Amino acid sequence: xxxxxxxxxxxxxxxxxxxxxxxxxxxxxxxxxxxxxxxxxxxxxxxxxxxxxxxxxxxxxxxxxxxxxxxxxxxxxxxxxxxxxxxxxxxxxxxxxxxxxxxxxxxxxxxxxxxxxxxxxxxxxxxxxxxxxxxxxxxxxxxxxxxxxxxxxxxxxxxxxxxxxxxxxxxxxxxxxxxxxxxxxxxxxxxxxxxxxxxxxxxxxxxxxxxxxxxxxxxxxxxxxxxxxxxxxxxxxxxxxxxxxxxxxxxxxxxxxxxxxxxxxxxxxxxxxxxxxxxxxxxxxxxxxxxxxxxxxxxxxxxxxxxxxxxxxxxxxxxxxxxxxxxxxxxxxxxxxxxxxxxxxxxxxxxxxxxxxxxxxxxxxxxxxxxxxxxxxxxxxxxxxxxxxxxxxxxxxxxxxxxxxxxxxxxxxxxxxxxxxxxxxxxxxxxxxxxxxxxxxxxxxxxxxxxxxxxxxxxxxxxxxxxxxxxxxxxxxxxxxxxxxxxxxxx
Numbered sequence: 001x002x003x004x005x006x007x008x009x010x011x012x013x014x015x016x017x018x019x020x021x022x023x024x025x026x027x028x029x030x031x032x033x034x035x036x037x038x039x040x041x042x043x044x045x046x047x048x049x050x051x052x053x054x055x056x057x058x059x060x061x062x063x064x065x066x067x068x069x070x071x072x073x074x075x076x077x078x079x080x081x082x083x084x085x086x087x088x089x090x091x092x093x094x095x096x097x098x099x100x101x102x103x104x105x106x107x108x109x110x111x112x113x114x115x116x117x118x119x120x121x122x123x124x125x126x127x128x129x130x131x132x133x134x135x136x137x138x139x140x141x142x143x144x145x146x147x148x149x150x151x152x153x154x155x156x157x158x159x160x161x162x163x164x165x166x167x168x169x170x171x172x173x174x175x176x177x178x179x180x181x182x183x184x185x186x187x188x189x190x191x192x193x194x195x196x197x198x199x200x201x202x203x204x205x206x207x208x209x210x211x212x213x214x215x216x217x218x219x220x221x222x223x224x225x226x227x228x229x230x231x232x233x234x235x236x237x238x239x240x241x242x243x244x245x246x247x248x249x250x251x252x253x254x255x256x257x258x259x260x261x262x263x264x265x266x267x268x269x270x271x272x273x274x275x276x277x278x279x280x281x282x283x284x285x286x287x288x289x290x291x292x293x294x295x296x297x298x299x300x301x302x303x304x305x306x307x308x309x310x311x312x313x314x315x316x317x318x319x320x321x322x323x324x325x326x327x328x329x330x331x332x333x334x335x336x337x338x339x340x341x342x343x344x345x346x347x348x349x350x351x352x353x354x355x356x357x358x359x360x361x362x363x364x365x366x367x368x369x370x371x372x373x374x375x376x377x378x379x380x381x382x383x384x385x386x387x388x389x390x391x392x393x394x395x396x397x398x399x400x401x402x403x404x405x406x407x408x409x410x411x412x413x414x415x416x417x418x419x420x421x422x423x424x425x426x427x428x429x430x431x432x433x434x435x436x437x438x439x440x441x442x443x444x445x446x447x448x449x450x451x452x453x454x455x456x457x458x459x460x461x462x463x464x465x466x467x468x469x470x471x472x473x474x475x476x477x478x479x480x481x482x483x484x485x486x487x488x489x490x491x
Contacts, residue, residue, distance in 0.1 A: 018136050021198040022145055026152040027191045028088060028129045031095060031184055032122040033153055035064065037160025038180045039115075040302065041168060045177035052108035060108070060115050062229045067119025068126070069419035070221040074214050076127035076412020077269050080203035084128040084135075084408060089195050091125030096188030103175070103182035130395065130411035135201045135404045143335035143396055150331030150392025154384075157298065158324025165312070203405040205267065212257060213269030220250035221416065228423040232430045270413055271406045280410065282471065283398020284417050286346070289468040290390050291418045292425030293353070293461045297383070299426055300433050300457045308450025309369060322377040323384035330388030338393050346397070346472035349389025353465035356383030357458045365455035369447040390468065425464070433457045 039061055047057045079087040098121055101114035129149065137145040167179040175182060224247040227240035234240065258268040274280055305311045305319050330337070330349070337345040360379045364371055395414065402410040436453040 017197060018141075018199070021132070021136065022148055024191060024194045024197050025088065025129050025132050026148055027187060028092060028125045029149060029152045030156045031092075031187065032068070032126045033156035034160045034163070035099075035118060035122070035181075035184070037157060037298070038164040039064070040160070041164030042177035042180040045168060046105075046111065049177070050105065050108045050111060052111075056108040056112060058230075058233070060112050063112055064115040064119040064122075065419065065423070066222060066225045066229065067116045068122045069119075069225055069416060069423070070218050071120055071123030072127055072416040072419065073217055073221075073269060073409070073412040074209075075123040075125070076131065076408040076410070076415070077209060078124065078408070079128045079131050079411075080405070080408035081207075081209060083200050083202045084131045085195060085198045085200045088125050088128035088132070088198070089192060091121045091123070091128070092188055092192055092195075094121030095125060096185060096192070097121075099181045099184035099188065103178040103180075103185075105178075127408060127411040127415050130399065130414065131407040132198060132201070134399050134402060134407040134411065136199060140335075140339075142400070143338045143393065146392045146396035147332055147334040149395065150334055150388060151328050153391060154324060154327035154331050154388055157294075158320045158327065162318065162320065162324075165315075165318075201404070203408065205405040207267050210258075210261060210267060210269040213254060213261070216250060216254040216257060217269060220247050220254055221420075223247035223250060224420065225423050228427040232427055232434065270409055274402065274406060274410055274413070277401035279401040280398055283394060284414065286394055286468055286471045287398065287414065287417050288421045288424075289464050289471060290350070290387070290394060290421075292421035292428075293464040293468070294387055294391075294425075295422030296425035296429035296457070297357070297461055300429060300454055300461075301380070303433065304364070304450050304454040308447050308454065309371070310447075319373075319377065320380075323380040326381040326384035327388040330385045331392050332388075334389065334392040337389055338396075343393075343397065343472065345393050346390050347469050349386045349393075350465050350469035350472055352386025352389065353383050354386075354462050354469065356380065356386060357462040357465060361455040361458035361462070364451045364458075366448070367451055371447075371451065386465070390472075394472075429457050429460055432460050 043057055043061065046052070046060070047054075052060070075087065075091070095118055098114050098118040102111055102118065105111035105114060133142070133145045133149060163183070164180050167183065168177060170179075172179045223243045227243045231237075231240040258270055259272050261268040262272050301320070305315075311319065334345070337348075341348060356379050360376065360383070363375055363379060398414060399407070399410055433453045433456070436456045437449055
């Protein structure tokens with residue numbers, strides 16, 4: 001059991017307080033994911049005002065993601081060591097300050113530096129959310145808590161597009177694009193004041209931070225992420241493949257070091273015994289398929305609607321609304337689906353994604369500018385409903401076999417795989433989308449060309465969703481009965 005700072009273990013997580021704590025920590029999920037998407041709407045105005053080059057503005061987007069993804073494993077373990085609420089508070093305070101610096105940026109270099117600081121702070125904050133849920137909620141309460149997590153994730157993903165468009169269109173106090181960052185300030189301050197509602201917890205087995213592991217895993221992740229993020233736009237030069245090879249070597253060294261440290265009785269950054277849990281390893285494989293598809297799905301939708309159909313940022317954001325509403329509805333009710341279907345919820349959700357994306361491909365391939373928008377939005381809602389059915393239960397089941405002492409480490413690994421999946425999915429689907437678009441020659445800017453590129457991407461995304469459906473077949477991968485609703489995915 002984890003030791004709780006304010007009350008004896010097993011009592012602090014009872015009663016009304018634990019449900020008051022949930023919305024407080026979910027702010028960390030919402031803010032972290034929101035800033036992935038809201039910046040896409042703010043970028044054109046920021047680039048014009050700050051006179052930033054294309055390379056500088058690209059790193060404003062990528063710098064946040066890479067700093068965030070490379071620090072998640074370390075951030076999760078720091079929570080195990082020093083207290084999950086404490087590390088969450090440090091991350092939230094840093095994120096709020098960094099958001100203020102972004103909103104006050106006087107030039108592209110300041111904006112880039114502030115975005116990297118945002119990413120580092122998010123890496124401290126985000127894994128604590130999964131950790132607190134894992135150690136605070138048990139039995140039938142855990143799927144309910146993860147349903148809230150999934151709803152926050154969906155609201156932030158879609159809300160980033162809509163909120164960013166609204167803030168820029170409203171030009172609040174003449175702030176323009178800066179409001180997209182400054183909106184985090186009141187939210188961050190209020191959440192810091194409410195953190196006392198969150199019970200403190202830490203691992204009783206993790207004793208010191210594995211600095212050697214940190215030195216190995218952070219460069220390994222950066223060597224992987226940089227070519228995935230930058231490779232396509234740079235034309236996949238030789239350094240991208242050299243970086244990927246170096247990343248594989250660094251990950252191999254990291255794995256060997258972690259196993260040796262664990263056998264010697266030390267406290268590794270990632271406990272190797274985690275990977276003996278069938279639910280955890282099956283969950284990681286499924287996360288690669290699901291989140292790789294989700295991130296790239298959002299990308300190609302934005303490209304198709306804004307560049308292909310010529311919608312404004314606000315208009316494009318509003319196109320996401322039916323999908324967001326469906327995502328929210330199914331993720332918020334994920335606990336009910338899990339009680340009814342058990343682990344088959346994941347398979348059903350993945351099949352809904354396959355159906356939605358497959359039909360979208362048929363509708364958009366030859367439609368050009370005359371696409372049936374109500375039908376398009378309805379099919380997006382089908383796909384969104386499927387993603388919502390998969391997202392929250394998947395994370396709950398993947399972490400269900402993890403003990404409280406390793407909750408931070410496991411959450412950091414799971415969150416890192418989510419981000420790696422997103423970067424990998426965007427890189428691979430980007431190759432397909434822009435490859436088809438480039439093959440259109442002089443017709444590349446037409447709605448017809450964008451429709452064909454979008455449809456080709458959807459075929460690949462449908463294949464990823466089908467792979468997720470296969471991976472979520474209960475008895476084959478996860479072990480145990482398919483109908484185990486409250487304790488799905490146990491070892």
